[in-house]
Amino acid sequence: MATVASSPPYSAAAAKAPSGVWDWITTVDHKKIGQLYLYTAIFFFIWGGIEAAIICAQLAKPNMNLVSAEMYNQLFTMHGTTMVFLAIMPLSAAFFNYLIPLQIGARDVAFPRLNAFSYWVYLFGGIFISLPILFQVAPNGGWFGYAPLTTAPYSPEINIDFWVLGLQILGVASLAAAVNFITTIINLRAPGMTLMRMPIFTWMSFVVQFLIVLAFPVITIALFFLMFDRVFGTTFFLVSAGGDPLLWQHLFWIFGHPEVYILILPAFGLVSEVLPTMSRKPLFGYPVMVYSGILIGFLGFGVWAHHMFSVGMGPVADTVFSMTTMLIAIPTGVKIFNWIFTMWGGQIRFTSAMLFAIGLIALFTIGGISGIMHSSAPADLQQTDSYFVVAHFHYVLFGGAIMGIYAGTYHYFPKMTGRFMNETMGKWHFWTNFIGMNVTFFPMHFSGLLGMPRRIYTYDGGQGWDTFNLLASIGTAILICSTLIFLVNFIRSRKHGAVAPANPWDGASLEWSIPSPPPEYNFAELPQVTSRYPLWDLNHPEMTEGVDHSSADAAQVEAAHATPMHIETETRTAKELGIPMPVNTAKPVVAAFLLVAMLSGLLFYKNGSMTIALTLMVGGALAFAGTMYAWLYAPLEEEH
Amino acid sequence: MSHYTTTGLDNRKIALWTFIGSECMLFGSLISTYLVYKGRSLVGPFPHQPWTDPATGQTYPAILDIPITTASAFVLLMSSVAMVLAYEAVKHRHDPKVTFWDKVFGNSKLWLSVTIILGAGFLGFQSFEFTAFYHEGLTLQRNLFGSSFFLLTGFHGAHVTLGVLWLMSLLATDIKRGLGPKDAGTVDLAALYWHFVDVVWILIFTLVYLIE
Numbered sequence: 001m002a003t004v005a006s007s008p009p010y011s012a013a014a015a016k017a018p019s020g021v022w023d024w025i026t027t028v029d030h031k032k033i034g035q036l037y038l039y040t041a042i043f044f045f046i047w048g049g050i051e052a053a054i055i056c057a058q059l060a061k062p063n064m065n066l067v068s069a070e071m072y073n074q075l076f077t078m079h080g081t082t083m084v085f086l087a088i089m090p091l092s093a094a095f096f097n098y099l100i101p102l103q104i105g106a107r108d109v110a111f112p113r114l115n116a117f118s119y120w121v122y123l124f125g126g127i128f129i130s131l132p133i134l135f136q137v138a139p140n141g142g143w144f145g146y147a148p149l150t151t152a153p154y155s156p157e158i159n160i161d162f163w164v165l166g167l168q169i170l171g172v173a174s175l176a177a178a179v180n181f182i183t184t185i186i187n188l189r190a191p192g193m194t195l196m197r198m199p200i201f202t203w204m205s206f207v208v209q210f211l212i213v214l215a216f217p218v219i220t221i222a223l224f225f226l227m228f229d230r231v232f233g234t235t236f237f238l239v240s241a242g243g244d245p246l247l248w249q250h251l252f253w254i255f256g257h258p259e260v261y262i263l264i265l266p267a268f269g270l271v272s273e274v275l276p277t278m279s280r281k282p283l284f285g286y287p288v289m290v291y292s293g294i295l296i297g298f299l300g301f302g303v304w305a306h307h308m309f310s311v312g313m314g315p316v317a318d319t320v321f322s323m324t325t326m327l328i329a330i331p332t333g334v335k336i337f338n339w340i341f342t343m344w345g346g347q348i349r350f351t352s353a354m355l356f357a358i359g360l361i362a363l364f365t366i367g368g369i370s371g372i373m374h375s376s377a378p379a380d381l382q383q384t385d386s387y388f389v390v391a392h393f394h395y396v397l398f399g400g401a402i403m404g405i406y407a408g409t410y411h412y413f414p415k416m417t418g419r420f421m422n423e424t425m426g427k428w429h430f431w432t433n434f435i436g437m438n439v440t441f442f443p444m445h446f447s448g449l450l451g452m453p454r455r456i457y458t459y460d461g462g463q464g465w466d467t468f469n470l471l472a473s474i475g476t477a478i479l480i481c482s483t484l485i486f487l488v489n490f491i492r493s494r495k496h497g498a499v500a501p502a503n504p505w506d507g508a509s510l511e512w513s514i515p516s517p518p519p520e521y522n523f524a525e526l527p528q529v530t531s532r533y534p535l536w537d538l539n540h541p542e543m544t545e546g547v548d549h550s551s552a553d554a555a556q557v558e559a560a561h562a563t564p565m566h567i568e569t570e571t572r573t574a575k576e577l578g579i580p581m582p583v584n585t586a587k588p589v590v591a592a593f594l595l596v597a598m599l600s601g602l603l604f605y606k607n608g609s610m611t612i613a614l615t616l617m618v619g620g621a622l623a624f625a626g627t628m629y630a631w632l633y634a635p636l637e638e639e640h
Numbered sequence: 641m642s643h644y645t646t647t648g649l650d651n652r653k654i655a656l657w658t659f660i661g662s663e664c665m666l667f668g669s670l671i672s673t674y675l676v677y678k679g680r681s682l683v684g685p686f687p688h689q690p691w692t693d694p695a696t697g698q699t700y701p702a703i704l705d706i707p708i709t710t711a712s713a714f715v716l717l718m719s720s721v722a723m724v725l726a727y728e729a730v731k732h733r734h735d736p737k738v739t740f741w742d743k744v745f746g747n748s749k750l751w752l753s754v755t756i757i758l759g760a761g762f763l764g765f766q767s768f769e770f771t772a773f774y775h776e777g778l779t780l781q782r783n784l785f786g787s788s789f790f791l792l793t794g795f796h797g798a799h800v801t802l803g804v805l806w807l808m809s810l811l812a813t814d815i816k817r818g819l820g821p822k823d824a825g826t827v828d829l830a831a832l833y834w835h836f837v838d839v840v841w842i843l844i845f846t847l848v849y850l851i852e
Binding site: 107182214218224241 | 643645646647649651654655657658659661662663665666668669670673677682717758780781783784786787788791809833
């Protein structure tokens with residue numbers, strides 16, 4: 001109980017450490033970094049939402065003049081870029097950061113300072129790519145920035161440079177974080193936590209990190225080509241020099257399709273935690289859930305050209321990519337059925353988290369089915385670049401990823417803050433969100449099939465699109481109200497929510513065995529794991545009876561009974577326990593800032609301000625190298 | 641760093657292997673682009689065929705210089721051998737050294753220096769090659785071959801440069817306080833990276849230079 005008091009008992013021992021804002025800037029604690037990711041990503045989610053709201057206001061009626069065509073280009077480009085790179089990915093990263101070390105019984109991630117660096121690079125990169133829209137010079141080439149459209153002859157302005165450099169910066173953050181999490185999951189699991197005893201969220205995150213590590217280098221190279229074409233006059237996308245206009249599309253989608261699974265798999269992991277806990281039943285078919293997650297990740301690298309059916313790749317390529325795309329429906333369908341079977345016969349509690357998890361199953365299935373329609377090349381030719389596609393990917397990303405992230409937020413909020421979110425407001429949030437989402441995006445299926453192309457800033461009336469567009473705009477208004485309910489609940493509950501115990505939902509995995517919020521060192525002693533559901537084995541053995549959950553053999557269980565699992569009830573300081581903690585440092589934030597400063601030198605180079613460019617690039621590079629040197633030679637932990 | 645780990649391996653080593661996996665996709669994209677664009681340049685210079693400058697009507701030979709590049713590839717490969725010796729010397733620093741050869745092979749400073757010199761030698765060859773190509777008319781902007789060739793080999797050269805800097809910082813530590821068996825893990829990381837960069841060059845050398 002003491003853990004939720006405003007001044008926790010361990011603050012006295014940490015009196016020497018910097019506090020307040022400086023503590024947040026220099027922190028290397030994965031829990032604080034996770035919260036930084038969460039708050040920043042929610043901010044960008046609202047930012048991207050405002051962009052969407054302007055888009056929908058503009059389209060509410062035919063021939064509206066709220067924004068110009070040019071501004072509209074910037075709005076839809078930045079709406080997509082913001083939601084993909086600045087909202088959903090970092091929202092997932094917030095959960096990776098907060099949960100992975102807790103779920104595997106670790107003190108922190110493998111490289112705490114690198115983790116802080118990833119966050120700061122993300123923040124500075126996010127600011128870099130988002131600010132230009134306030135000055136009407138935001139990227140305007142669509143979120144997939146097709147070259148040659150984005151090359152210098154067709155887009156000579158600075159807009160696309162912000163996009164190219166901004167994505168390059170954000171890629172650094174994602175790659176560094178992915179390397180960190182892979183190492184953490186491979187190497188910092190508590191004794192006894194075999195791979196098949198890992199919580200399913202950690203498993204899905206593990207798959208996602210591999211997707212990031214293997215997919216991001218491809219867009220890194222594509223962006224390098226584009227940057228060199230724009231800044232140094234190379235000919236990669238110059239058709240008059242023999243360049244292939246499809247090169248960009250291939251490279252982008254080899255990254256871009258795995259990216260889709262990078263966005264959705266963490267949400268799948270979150271609902272796979274919520275559903276069994278709220279149904280009081282083990283996850284149905286855990287091993288198959290793991291294998292299908294891996295299979296989705298694997299197949300995800302072999303389907304990229306289904307984004308390009310209309311460019312004329314020929315019947316053989318179209319057929320192959322159609323079939324691989326259809327194959328992905330199998331592991332995805334397995335997941336959906338397993339979630340339903342998890343609920344089947346369970347004692348279901350309809351908490352807000354559970355409602356959002358069930359919402360994901362329903363809405364993602366709709367998006368998944370329209371996805372299968374796209375996988376057929378002849379059908380896709382009718383649908384491509386129409387609002388039908390817009391409807392499809394909003395059902396999988398809003399109905400899937402965002403619903404899953406909301407489920408995770410309600411579920412883990414008590415762990416993060418020691419307080420519950422308000423359930424009544426949560427249910428209002430769910431139903432307005434569910435209704436608003438369907439009113440917004442379902443009509444787009446029809447306007448799309450009636451021929452309304454995406455990315456047009458306005459349209460003439462009388463083509464049968466008017467009602468559907470108006471409905472979508474009304475739905476957006478509902479979604480705005482819904483999001484406001486969430487925000488009020490989120491902010492208010494941090495201070496005024498009902499106090500939550502260590503294990504508020506009767507969860508089964510290690511993160512629920514420690515106080516809420518967890519102490520800085522997480523686990524006072526290394527947990528000894530003997531099955532997939534350690535807390536249920538302890539508290540509710542009947543719930544896992546007769547279900548194979550990878551539990552240890554009789555001898556090992558007996559040995560574990562001799563030293564029962566340690567349930568942490570009190571919060572002591574790391575020093576009292578003799579746990580060495582990583583010390584706060586400002587080097588990651590400085591290094592991140594210098595990296596962004598260094599790359600932004602290219603903007604000035606391209607615009608002919610040589611002095612500023614050279615100062616930024618050479619000075620930035622030297623200062624960056626110096627900071628890295630000091631970083632690598634400074635010890636991670638205090639000497640004990 | 642005596643924390644518990646699941647596999648017993650050093651965190652840094654797993655991280656570096658992951659990073660190398662990522663680098664494979666990076667170089668994979670560069671090499672694929674080079675191969676896709678091979679033979680599609682509209683104007684010379686070309687890698688393997690002579691070409692005629694339409695402005696002057698003069699004919700120039702193919703631009704790639706295989707004998708010199710073979711020499712530089714050999715230099716880079718030998719640097720990997722020196723790297724292996726440097727690692728062994730660090731690992732066995734405290735072993736008794738009796739003969740002259742024990743002392744030579746047990747000298748980590750010597751072998752780190754040799755690795756650095758050979759790596760820098762490779763970079764010297766590359767600067768020479770780039771300069772020569774520039775004077776023969778092959779620039780970044782000239783044609784698809786120039787763009788994809790310079791970006792591919794330039795990326796590799798940047799990796800070698802980073803490796804040389806890394807090895808120089810190890811050498812500085814070795815001179816300052818002497819690297820011993822407890823530093824073997826740290827040296828192993830640099831060695832792993834260095835060998836990877838070498839393997840990439842074997843691929844580039846084969847695909848870009850040797851296969852016509």
